[in-house]
Amino acid sequence: MAVSPELAGRTFPPTAPYAVSAAKIREFALAIGVEPAEDAPPTFPIVVAFAAMQQLMHDPEVGIELHNVVHRDQRFVQVRPIRAGDALTATLTVETLRQAAGTDLIGTRTEVTDASGELVTTAYATLAHRATEVSV
Amino acid sequence: MTGLGPARFRVTRADLVRYAGASGDFNPIHWSDRVATSVGLPGVIAHGMFTMALAGRAVSEWAGGAANIVEYGVRFSRPVVVPDDESGVEIEVTGELGETSDDGTAPITVTCVCDGQQVLGMAKAVVRRTDPVA
Numbered sequence: 001m002a003v004s005p006e007l008a009g010r011t012f013p014p015t016a017p018y019a020v021s022a023a024k025i026r027e028f029a030l031a032i033g034v035e036p037a038e039d040a041p042p043t044f045p046i047v048v049a050f051a052a053m054q055q056l057m058h059d060p061e062v063g064i065e066l067h068n069v070v071h072r073d074q075r076f077v078q079v080r081p082i083r084a085g086d087a088l089t090a091t092l093t094v095e096t097l098r099q100a101a102g103t104d105l106i107g108t109r110t111e112v113t114d115a116s117g118e119l120v121t122t123a124y125a126t127l128a129h130r131a132t133e134v135s136v
Numbered sequence: 137m138t139g140l141g142p143a144r145f146r147v148t149r150a151d152l153v154r155y156a157g158a159s160g161d162f163n164p165i166h167w168s169d170r171v172a173t174s175v176g177l178p179g180v181i182a183h184g185m186f187t188m189a190l191a192g193r194a195v196s197e198w199a200g201g202a203a204n205i206v207e208y209g210v211r212f213s214r215p216v217v218v219p220d221d222e223s224g225v226e227i228e229v230t231g232e233l234g235e236t237s238d239d240g241t242a243p244i245t246v247t248c249v250c251d252g253q254q255v256l257g258m259a260k261a262v263v264r265r266t267d268p269v270a
Binding site: 027028030031032033034037039040041042043046047050051067070071072073074075076077078080081124 | 145151154155157158159160161175184185186188189190192193195196201202203205206207208209210211212258
């Protein structure tokens, strides 16, 4: 089933604040093989953005079937690197929705902000949702 | 244009497990052959975000630190299949550094190859130049 065309333009509620610890930055850095540093690696915001994406994907009103979703592209526009002590909130907006050939292309923009409401990173992602069951 | 790299990274199943834990992405196609093959994949594949992170690791080094990356984006064009063995698979990252703009930033076009095929499409970073050259 295709997602509702009304999804375009919808903004989801902000995620609960995520307290960034030095230990989490270190764990992420080691997982991608870099020397842990004060600044988190450039793709670290996905940890927070992912929670916002989960909100979109699990919303029963949206109608996404999880096993039919593919992460198509990802882009980060970084205002400043994330550091330990940040309390980050992610707010996802569905910017575009294109429906063609049985696939929903869901273009999202997620704003990651700190405790004072300042923008830290904007994460853009496109999710491809196969809207029709394909028998394998 | 200035050529950057290549940087080479080896990816094993253990790396995927570690990345799953660190990132919070526990999609079983990244650790279970049973689930991966049931959705039509040849086997367990790397998280696209893990491949992006490895290419980003190269970009951070070229840029003189993660703080110099203004923008970084990729398209996940082809899955990186990671075999269940000791050696895993290798990905190779190269870059082309473009002209520095008036605002002090420069584009890097990133190429990421695994098994002779590009796995990231339209991969590009914009970095802040910390040195006056180029």
